[in-house]
Amino acid sequence: MTGCSYDEFKVSVNSRVNPQLVEARRTYFELFNQVREQVKKKYQTEDLERRVRGIKKESLTHLEELLRVAVERMEGNGMHVLQAKNANEARDYILKLVEPSDVVAQSSTDLITEMGLSEALRKMSIPLYHVEPNYRMVQLNPEMEFFDKPSPTMCLKSAKIAQLLSKSLNREVPDEQHAIFDAWREDINNILGKATIGITGANSISARDGSVVLTYGSGNVHRIGALPKHIVLTGIEKVVPTFADAIDVTYLQSLYESGTGGSANYYVVKGPSHGYIEGKEYPEGMGSREIHVVLMDNGRRRMIREGFGEALYCIRCFTCHHYCPTYQILGPGAGYGFMTPGFGYKGYIGGRGTILSSFVTDTGRRLRAGYTAALSVAHALNTAPWR
Numbered sequence: 379m380t381g382c383s384y385d386e387f388k389v390s391v392n393s394r395v396n397p398q399l400v401e402a403r404r405t406y407f408e409l410f411n412q413v414r415e416q417v418k419k420k421y422q423t424e425d426l427e428r429r430v431r432g433i434k435k436e437s438l439t440h441l442e443e444l445l446r447v448a449v450e451r452m453e454g455n456g457m458h459v460l461q462a463k464n465a466n467e468a469r470d471y472i473l474k475l476v477e478p479s480d481v482v483a484q485s486s487t488d489l490i491t492e493m494g495l496s497e498a499l500r501k502m503s504i505p506l507y508h509v510e511p512n513y514r515m516v517q518l519n520p521e522m523e524f525f526d527k528p529s530p531t532m533c534l535k536s537a538k539i540a541q542l543l544s545k546s547l548n549r550e551v552p553d554e555q556h557a558i559f560d561a562w563r564e565d566i567n568n569i570l571g572k573a574t575i576g577i578t579g580a581n582s583i584s585a586r587d588g589s590v591v592l593t594y595g596s597g598n599v600h601r602i603g604a605l606p607k608h609i610v611l612t613g614i615e616k617v618v619p620t621f622a623d624a625i626d627v628t629y630l631q632s633l634y635e636s637g638t639g640g641s642a643n644y645y646v647v648k649g650p651s652h653g654y655i656e657g658k659e660y661p662e663g664m665g666s667r668e669i670h671v672v673l674m675d676n677g678r679r680r681m682i683r684e685g686f687g688e689a690l691y692c693i694r695c696f697t698c699h700h701y702c703p704t705y706q707i708l709g710p711g712a713g714y715g716f717m718t719p720g721f722g723y724k725g726y727i728g729g730r731g732t733i734l735s736s737f738v739t740d741t742g743r744r745l746r747a748g749y750t751a752a753l754s755v756a757h758a759l760n761t762a763p764w765r
């Protein structure tokens with residue numbers, strides 16, 4: 379935090395507002411909201427919304443018991459599970475899994491940012507590539523430190539995408555739809571061809587049968603999940619009682635996030651894959667041989683204790699961002715830190731992200747501690763006997 383004055387902050391905010399981007403967001407959000415209304419009617423999602431809210435409430439109410447069952451079942455299925463108290467513990471665990479010769483491919487999971495894993499891998503000279511196509515563009519374009527979700531390339535013209543891919547592939551990619559998509563695929567195939575470790579998030583985890591459920595639109599998470607080592611990074615709030623509950627949560631998220639009424643792909647993993655020769659089973663199937671699941675607390679239990687647990691009901695559908703006038707103007711950014719004004723902290727954007735980042739980021743924790751201390755002093759002064 380820079381400790382700038384309100385006026386300095388206001389100037390900084392105004393200088394950051396990009397009218398073209400505000401307009402692009404407005405158009406894009408209106409379109410998403412229209413589609414969402416159609417999806418609601420077509421799939422009659424009100425019942426599902428109610429059910430998912432009930433599942434999340436129930437899960438957080440019985441979180442410790444659910445986590446106990448989930449860990450036991452996942453380990454029983456052959457997965458390795460770490461319950462990480464904080465970001466350092468999670469990061470250290472992952473760094474121990476990585477060899478100097480490894481190449482890491484990741485899909486979209488904000489926990490990588492939350493635990494500072496990219497920086498740690500960079501220091502060890504371990505390559506980390508994003509293989510979700512939109513986020514790969516962000517990686518190839520260092521100017522885009524902060525970007526809109528779930529469509530980070532919303533602000534990129536096709537000519538810019540062609541230029542970024544040309545640089546990555548070291549050949550001229552024409553600014554033409556088919557050529558761009560072919561090049562995009564080639565770039566990501568190159569990465570997946572050499573990657574040895576895959577990192578994904580989890581949309582939900584079914585405690586009862588110990589499986590991880592994911593949804594994705596771009597069609598390659600199953601390839602990340604089939605790399606020799608698959609690491610799943612997720613918050614403890616993603617654990618729900620049953621497989622049907624996990625599907626309900628994931629399905630609702632996909633209906634609202636994709637803007638198209640459901641993702642093209644869903645992926646479930648329950649354990650390492652196996653192969654058979656002459657009827658004998660070997661731990662060498664076509665999928666991952668090792669699966670590690672990191673269940674991160676890092677302030678989430680505290681959120682629940684302090685009465686902010688409802689923010690963990692969030693399934694990351696981004697609906698609230700698309701209706702939020704503040705987000706439309708400011709967009710994403712490091713709201714906690716005020717260095718780069720925006721609404722929310724990096725991956726955790728918008729109103730819900732602001733609450734979450736005040737518990738899971740160091741700056742957020744410091745600000746909240748300061749605010750709580752100031753409140754206590756004010757309260758003490760108010761109730762002091764000499765008043």
Ligand code: SF4
Nearest residue numbers: 692693695696697698
């Ligand atoms: S808080 Fe926002 S992103 Fe999360 S579930 Fe609600 S509308 Fe979706």
